[in-house]
Amino acid sequence: MTETFDPASATIAIVTYNRSGLLTRLLESIATMDPKPGHVVVVDNASVDDTSDVVASFRERLGTELVYRRLDTNTGGAGGFSEGMRVAYELGSTWIWLMDDDVEVIPDGLARMGAWAPRFKSIQGRRYDYDGSEFYWQYRLSIPLGIPIPFAPAGFDEKRYRVMNSGCFEGMFIHRDIVQKVGLPDPRFFIYWDDSVYGWLASRQTTAVIVDEFVLKRTREIKQWDMGTRHLNASSNAYRYYIMRNRGHMKHYFRTHGAHRPLRFAIGTFLTFAKELIRLVAVERTVRGTSNLWRGWRDGIAISRDRSWTPMPALPAA
Structure with a gap:
């Protein structure tokens, strides 16, 4: 129905x-x-x-x-x-x-x-x-x-x-x-x-x-x-940090659901880093901020190795 x-x-x-x-x-x-x-x-x-x-x-x-x-x-x-x-x-x-x-x-x-x-x-x-x-x-x-x-x-x-x-x-x-x-x-x-x-x-x-x-x-x-249909927005140091760090949480979710492919995910992490470098140069006209990318990458690796990590649970049905 x-x-x-x-x-x-x-x-x-x-x-x-x-x-x-x-x-x-x-x-x-x-x-x-x-x-x-x-x-x-x-x-x-x-x-x-x-x-x-x-x-x-x-x-x-x-x-x-x-x-x-x-x-x-x-x-x-x-x-x-x-x-x-x-x-x-x-x-x-x-x-x-x-x-x-x-x-x-x-x-x-x-x-x-x-x-x-x-x-x-x-x-x-x-x-x-x-x-x-x-x-x-x-x-x-x-x-x-x-x-x-x-x-x-x-x-x-x-x-x-x-x-x-x-x-x-x-x-x-x-x-x-x-x-x-x-x-x-x-x-x-x-x-x-x-x-x-x-x-x-x-x-x-x-x-x-x-x-x-x-x-x-x-x-x-x-x-x-502006790249026509697509565009690349300016970012911030906080976004640069979290876009790399949170790949650790993403990796856990993919693992939990059997979707993690280690080599290809590592390539995706590298491509994410490269995209943020392009964003810095092309949109913000600077190279300052790369330290936040490296710090986020490091912290993301630590999160991905956390054996105590668990996903968010389902909610009680009404």
């Missing part, structure tokens, strides 16, 4: 950190949505700006129930999305729509996503970039290499969807049945690879898809190298 989508059964879970201006724009876009979700959860990663005041100002005008969770420490995007998904799951949400604070929702975005809900249980919508151009997201992973496939087709045919084996927490729309089986996002990642691995785990449970529906727009301008 096909499950009918009810907008009230959906929860938007937002992670924010010291960007109250961007959060304001996102909440304003939610306030004008039609239809609206049943709940909006805002997870605040211990912001020191006026984020709590901004959230309070929307309680009466958002048009749906607003749940605010301020964490004691900054747990990164991974920790924030783990908490946001946990809260949404415990609220009894059937659908959970994850997003960062630097996007705004297209007014009928939830209806667009919900139209696919009877067919799929892990769905990624599309988004516009800051300048209004179409953002290309690398929706396929090479599992042996553990890296995105940069030449995965960008266009859509008459089906208007493509099967994916990855995920992006900036727009992931996922059913509670899949969350229950996979468990919560792993907060140990802090930032980077957390959503890719989670999307891969979800794709092992169901047919995961990216659909030809524009539902979000980025509201923060990021320096980038």
Whole structure:
């Protein structure tokens, strides 16, 4: 029997950190949505700006129930999305729509996503970039290499969807049945690879898809190298560190599920390092920051050798 989508059964879970201006724009876009979700959860990663005041100002005008969770420490995007998904799951949400604070929702975005809900249980919508151009997201992973496939087709045919084996927490729309089986996002990642691995785990449970529906727009301008359909964004020392370190956690997940291919994964790690060097030179016009890549690589090796490591557990069924 096909499950009918009810907008009230959906929860938007937002992670924010010291960007109250961007959060304001996102909440304003939610306030004008039609239809609206049943709940909006805002997870605040211990912001020191006026984020709590901004959230309070929307309680009466958002048009749906607003749940605010301020964490004691900054747990990164991974920790924030783990908490946001946990809260949404415990609220009894059937659908959970994850997003960062630097996007705004297209007014009928939830209806667009919900139209696919009877067919799929892990769905990624599309988004516009800051300048209004179409953002290309690398929706396929090479599992042996553990890296995105940069030449995965960008266009859509008459089906208007493509099967994916990855995920992006900036727009992931996922059913509670899949969350229950996979468990919560792993907060140990802090930032980077957390959503890719989670999307891969979800794709092992169901047919995961990216659909030809524009539902979000980025509201923060990021320096980038425009390569046509694809582009390379500027990064930071923290991202450079975690993109290498977290390959240790990724390796554990691949091992757990019998997907780890040591030689090819090592090649993927080298290619990741090389890509970040290119990003430094081509986008940020510097070579400073390479020490963070080396430090992350070293720490990732240590994590991969941790015999006490265990994956995130499944959740109790409702």
